[in-house]
């Protein structure tokens with residue numbers, strides 16, 4: 211039979227070929243006219259818990275760092291490059307003259323952007339001969355991504371999962387266990403800091419700060435074990451820049467130029483990933499708004515102080531200059547578990563302090579309503595974290611005329627359905 215070409219319905223879904231997966235991570239620090247302030251205290255901990263390659267990237271001011279071919283291949287096999295998609299039905303529902311695009315990090319194998327850094331970190335850890343990795347997870351997305359990556363490189367993974375997520379998201383545990391990871395709810399009885407936290411805050415729902423403290427304690431005590439963090443630090447944002455580099459190419463293909471870039475912010479990695487590659491354009495005079503969106507319940511940029519603070523509740527990490535609500539802050543058990551962190555990435559904090567990044571905050575109720583509108587119009591159930599970016603994109607589309615708005619859909623919510631059931635009263 212003669213092969214016929216069907217009608218192309220793809221103009222609103224902008225794809226890249228596998229060979230267009232970025233070849234380098236982009237380091238925004240090389241382009242900034244100002245510098246990050248050095249961390250303070252506990253600096254001796256860093257080489258005890260991180261592999262050398264990761265520490266090198268954490269301190270690096272090289273503009274481009276090559277992505278190892280094995281990592282690029284894993285990206286290719288697990289969803290990269292991800293599509294950039296136009297949200298025409300959402301635009302129509304709002305009645306806006308703006309164009310709204312979203313970057314589909316939900317299409318990655320484990321359902322979020324977190325695997326971009328997980329594959330890179332697991333690669334460097336395995337290359338340096340370590341066998342065991344320990345981490346924390348808030349919503350379970352980071353734990354799932356690192357479990358996938360560690361399994362690929364033959365590494366054993368232990369995850370301390372924030373207690374309220376452990377209870378709210380049982381299926382996330384199954385994902386991590388499928389890939390062979392071991393999980394404990396945090397605070398646990400397994401670490402000194404976990405036992406202390408339980409004494410200090412009886413019946414606590416846990417926090418990322420506590421779970422990080424437990425993981426770091428374990429990594430500090432064991433020679434053969436390293437720690438891996440899924441957000442906040444420079445090297446994590448660096449790895450996530452594959453997102454924004456792809457978006458740039460995709461906008462070019464579509465003949466578009468972004469006026470507004472939006473991402474939700476927990477520790478700042480998915481927002482950094484999409485926004486940092488646009489910072490140099492902004493510094494060169496292009497008018498572009500970069501908006502990080504946080505929960506009203508955890509307002510680290512909008513309400514926090516800009517000062518040196520610990521990354522964990524156990525105060526074992528160096529103090530980083532960042533926007534913080536205080537290392538002892540225990541957030542409400544909101545359903546966007548990945549946004550319940552007391553601090554903000556030093557790079558995002560610095561950019562916010564210099565007015566290059568704006569911050570907005572919305573309540574869980576407003577964001578869940580936006581998530582439902584997105585599901586009804588664009589068919590995708592977003593992660594509760596990503597619903598913050600959707601809410602902000604809707605507000606921008608109402609505020610402006612004829613602008614091009616791009617937001618990062620950092621993950622899907624198909625394992626967060628009980629959160630929507632409760633949060634939206636869908637019973």
Ligand SMILES: Cc1ncc(COP(=O)(O)O)c(C=O)c1O
Nearest residue numbers: 351441476477478479480548621
């Ligand atoms: C889907 C999703 N989006 C966003 C976040 C927030 O983290 P970050 O600010 O590092 O992107 C998380 C964290 O777990 C997440 O799972």
